[in-house]
Amino acid sequence: MRPSERQDEIVRQVHRAGEITVDDLAARLGVSRETIRRDLSNLDAIGRLRKFHGGARIRSQQTSEPQVEGPFALRMADNAALKRKIAYTAASLLSPGDTLFIDTGTTTLLLAEALADLPSLTVITNSHRIAATAAANPNHKIFLIGGAYGTDAGQSLGHLAVEQIKRFRARHAFLTVGAVDETCVMDFDAQETEIAQTMIDRTEMVTxxxxxxxxxxxxxxxxxxWRTIDRLVTDRSPSRTLETAIRAEGVEIIGF
Incomplete structure (x- = not known):
C-alpha cells in the first residue's frame, strides 16, 4: 500500500471511530507504530485529522485551533489525483542528499508527502504545512523560512522571507504556478511570485x-x-503549439 493510500485509509478509520489509537491503526494496517505516527503528523499538518499523544481524532468544527479552509483548501480538492501523480513523479527525480527549495502550493504539499519515503534530503520552504509534512521523515533536514504569515496557505511572505531565502543555495527548486503560456509561467499573487523568483535565483535546477x-x-x-526553467512535470501533453514553444527553450516535459 502506498503512503497516500494508507493515509486515506487512516482518515477513513478515524472518521468511522471518531477517535483511534496508534496501536489500533498499526494493527489494522499491518505497519509499525512509528509509520503510523509519521502518517498522523502528516495528516494533522494538512488538516485532515487532529493528532494527540497516542492517537488521532476527527477535527472538530467547533475547535478554536486554525482550520484548513478557504481558497487553499478548495484548490487541494481540485484535480487531486492528477496533482498527486505529478508530485510522486517529481519526487522520483531526487537523489539522496539533495537540497531543494519548495514553494507553497497544493501540488508541492503533495510533493512533501511523497518525500516521506526518500532518504536524507535538505528541504527549504516558506510553507509551514510543507515543513511539517516533510519533517515526518526524521532523516530530512528542514529549514522553515520566516516572515509575514499568510493564514490561508500557511506560508511566510514578504521582505523578511525573501532575504532569508537569499542565504541559501540549493540543487533543486520545485515550484507551483497558476498559469502557463508559450512564453512563461505566471501566478496571481505578487508576494508568492517574488518568493518563487528568489528561489529560482538561488538554485541550479528549476522544476x-x-x-x-x-x-x-x-x-x-x-x-x-521558459528559458530559466529546466523541467515541467505535468499530467498530459500540452497542445502542439504550447509544447513546441516550451521545448524550444530547452525545457524537459515529464509525466505523461
Missing amino acids: VLADSSKFGRQGVFEVAP
Whole structure:
C-alpha cells in the first residue's frame, strides 16, 4: 500500500471511530507504530485529522485551533489525483542528499508527502504545512523560512522571507504556478511570485509542477520565462503549439 493510500485509509478509520489509537491503526494496517505516527503528523499538518499523544481524532468544527479552509483548501480538492501523480513523479527525480527549495502550493504539499519515503534530503520552504509534512521523515533536514504569515496557505511572505531565502543555495527548486503560456509561467499573487523568483535565483535546477488545467491560462504576474526553467512535470501533453514553444527553450516535459 502506498503512503497516500494508507493515509486515506487512516482518515477513513478515524472518521468511522471518531477517535483511534496508534496501536489500533498499526494493527489494522499491518505497519509499525512509528509509520503510523509519521502518517498522523502528516495528516494533522494538512488538516485532515487532529493528532494527540497516542492517537488521532476527527477535527472538530467547533475547535478554536486554525482550520484548513478557504481558497487553499478548495484548490487541494481540485484535480487531486492528477496533482498527486505529478508530485510522486517529481519526487522520483531526487537523489539522496539533495537540497531543494519548495514553494507553497497544493501540488508541492503533495510533493512533501511523497518525500516521506526518500532518504536524507535538505528541504527549504516558506510553507509551514510543507515543513511539517516533510519533517515526518526524521532523516530530512528542514529549514522553515520566516516572515509575514499568510493564514490561508500557511506560508511566510514578504521582505523578511525573501532575504532569508537569499542565504541559501540549493540543487533543486520545485515550484507551483497558476498559469502557463508559450512564453512563461505566471501566478496571481505578487508576494508568492517574488518568493518563487528568489528561489529560482538561488538554485541550479528549476522544476515547475503544473497540472494541465494551467495550460493556456493568463496569470497576473510573470514568475519566469521558459528559458530559466529546466523541467515541467505535468499530467498530459500540452497542445502542439504550447509544447513546441516550451521545448524550444530547452525545457524537459515529464509525466505523461
